[in-house]
Amino acid sequence: MKVAKFGGSSLANGAQIQKVIDIIKSDSNRRIVVVSAPGKRKDTDTKVTDLLIKYCNTVSQGEDITGIQNKIIKRYQAIAGHFGLPDTALEPIVEGITKLATQVFPSRAYQMAAFKAAGENNNAKLIAAIFNHQQIPAEYLDPKTIGLTVTDVPDDAQILPSSYEKLAQTLTQRTKVAVVPGFFGYNTSGEVCTFSRGGSDVTGAILARAVAATEYENFTDVDAIYAANPNIVPNPKKITNLTFREMRELSYAGFSVFHDEALIPAIEGKIPVVVKNTNHPSLPGTLISEHKKINHDDVVAGIASDSGFTGIYIRKYLMNKQVGFTLKLLEILAKLNISYEHMPSGIDDLTIIIRSNQLTPELETQIRAEIESEIHPDDFQIQHNYTMVMIVGEGIQDRVGTMAAATASIAQAGVSIVMVNHGASPVSITFGIRTADADAAVQGLYDTFIAHQPIEIFAEKTF
Numbered sequence: 219m220k221v222a223k224f225g226g227s228s229l230a231n232g233a234q235i236q237k238v239i240d241i242i243k244s245d246s247n248r249r250i251v252v253v254s255a256p257g258k259r260k261d262t263d264t265k266v267t268d269l270l271i272k273y274c275n276t277v278s279q280g281e282d283i284t285g286i287q288n289k290i291i292k293r294y295q296a297i298a299g300h301f302g303l304p305d306t307a308l309e310p311i312v313e314g315i316t317k318l319a320t321q322v323f324p325s326r327a328y329q330m331a332a333f334k335a336a337g338e339n340n341n342a343k344l345i346a347a348i349f350n351h352q353q354i355p356a357e358y359l360d361p362k363t364i365g366l367t368v369t370d371v372p373d374d375a376q377i378l379p380s381s382y383e384k385l386a387q388t389l390t391q392r393t394k395v396a397v398v399p400g401f402f403g404y405n406t407s408g409e410v411c412t413f414s415r416g417g418s419d420v421t422g423a424i425l426a427r428a429v430a431a432t433e434y435e436n437f438t439d440v441d442a443i444y445a446a447n448p449n450i451v452p453n454p455k456k457i458t459n460l461t462f463r464e465m466r467e468l469s470y471a472g473f474s475v476f477h478d479e480a481l482i483p484a485i486e487g488k489i490p491v492v493v494k495n496t497n498h499p500s501l502p503g504t505l506i507s508e509h510k511k512i513n514h515d516d517v518v519a520g521i522a523s524d525s526g527f528t529g530i531y532i533r534k535y536l537m538n539k540q541v542g543f544t545l546k547l548l549e550i551l552a553k554l555n556i557s558y559e560h561m562p563s564g565i566d567d568l569t570i571i572i573r574s575n576q577l578t579p580e581l582e583t584q585i586r587a588e589i590e591s592e593i594h595p596d597d598f599q600i601q602h603n604y605t606m607v608m609i610v611g612e613g614i615q616d617r618v619g620t621m622a623a624a625t626a627s628i629a630q631a632g633v634s635i636v637m638v639n640h641g642a643s644p645v646s647i648t649f650g651i652r653t654a655d656a657d658a659a660v661q662g663l664y665d666t667f668i669a670h671q672p673i674e675i676f677a678e679k680t681f
């Protein structure tokens with residue numbers, strides 16, 4: 219059995235959904251279909267999820283909702299119209315979207331989650347109706363009915379491991395194609411909680427693990443995963459094969475084509491993931507699996523970059539002799555509910571790198587005050603606008619000369635490196651770069667490691 223997830227770009231209008239129908243018809247193993255909300259029809263368009271966020275804000279502010287409500291309903295109407303669906307098929311969708319405005323929620327965060335989730339939920343209902351209309355026996359399945367229970371975090375939920383058993387029971391041995399909305403589940407009290415943005419990939423991976431699928435197919439709008447973001451490097455090379463570890467690092471560091479958290483269920487269940495193009499489904503795409511054949515000339519599989527990081531820099535002489543120093547620092551962050559991403563350290567210096575979106579000006583003031591009073595640093599700075607640039611490849615750690623080639627190529631691009639994290643992961647090296655310089659660094663690394671392979675590797679050394 220295969221689980222096929224279709225992203226917003228594959229479901230943006232009737233013509234795209236026709237391609238989805240053809241894909242489902244062409245392989246009877248595709249039994250579970252996970253759908254996103256309708257995405258952008260062209261660059262200047264707005265995703266339905268973003269329209270729903272606006273809708274929720276308009277409701278909260280007590281403003282006139284007619285315009286935004288109609289805009290959302292029209293997206294579904296246009297799709298239904300393309301397939302000549304009867305009005306009765308659209309009624310529950312119109313009702314669902316209209317009802318949101320008057321529903322009462324335990325808090326603003328749950329309200330926003332329910333609005334966002336309505337994008338995928340109504341699309342799944344509509345697509346199940348279209349499948350049936352096109353003689354594909356299909357049924358819409360609510361994440362609540364199938365047992366997709368998640369942690370109680372309205373906009374960044376995680377699957378509860380105990381869900382897998384119920385999901386396996388409810389999803390296997392169905393005679394019809396199951397159409398499941400991506401992006402959300404329910405907490406144990408029955409409230410909608412979404413995954414983070416792009417999280418329909420996560421739903422697909424969870425269901426694939428639950429049913430021990432032979433493959434998790436992730437259909438999108440590119441022929442493969444490229445060795446660098448095509449919005450940064452023109453015409454990058456396609457990647458045929460990646461390991462789970464490589465993909466996890468690349469998606470964490472900015473390969474937005476596949477959600478980084480979606481790798482976890484795939485890794486746990488050893489489910490091969492294939493990223494394919496809905497517009498060219500006969501192309502092989504990129505296979506992500508536990509192992510891959512290592513080509514010794516390919517030191518680096520991909521180069522990713524992600525902006526939006528902040529460094530908290532601390533210098534404290536004899537930090538290395540102080541028992542519990544780092545613990546004290548991390549306790550301050552934990553108390554303020556801040557998680558960290560990286561923590562490179564020297565003898566007297568330490569930088570904690572966090573996602574900038576966790577900070578508010580008030581929190582920053584609080585961090586400053588707590589660190590000054592608890593730690594008494596000799597120097598202390600909060601530095602914004604970091605971008606993490608990462609080179610990723612199996613065996614990178616063991617190839618003598620990789621770091622030298624990487625730093626030389628960043629230098630040749632005229633970029634200075636603010637931070638390096640090498641050795642923590644056996645498959646990646648991370649460079650902290652000023653955001654204004656990040657694209658130049660990515661291009662430089664791409665030219666060295668991907669465009670002009672093979673690079674000179676002096677030897678391979680393992681422990």
Ligand SMILES: Nc1ncnc2c1ncn2[C@@H]1O[C@H](COP(=O)(O)OP(=O)(O)O)[C@@H](O)[C@H]1O
Nearest residue numbers: 225226227438439440443444446447473474475
């Ligand atoms: N390394 C990469 N390879 C391929 N696509 C990438 C890469 N990095 C970023 N992307 C972007 O990811 C997009 C696909 O992801 P997304 O927009 O979330 O699709 P979907 O709507 O199918 O979920 C591509 O159109 C591309 O712009």
Ligand SMILES: N[C@@H](CC(=O)OP(=O)(O)O)C(=O)O
Nearest residue numbers: 225226254267415416417418
């Ligand atoms: N619609 C949600 C979830 C998602 O995964 O969408 P997409 O498949 O279009 O990236 C979002 O925009 O975040």
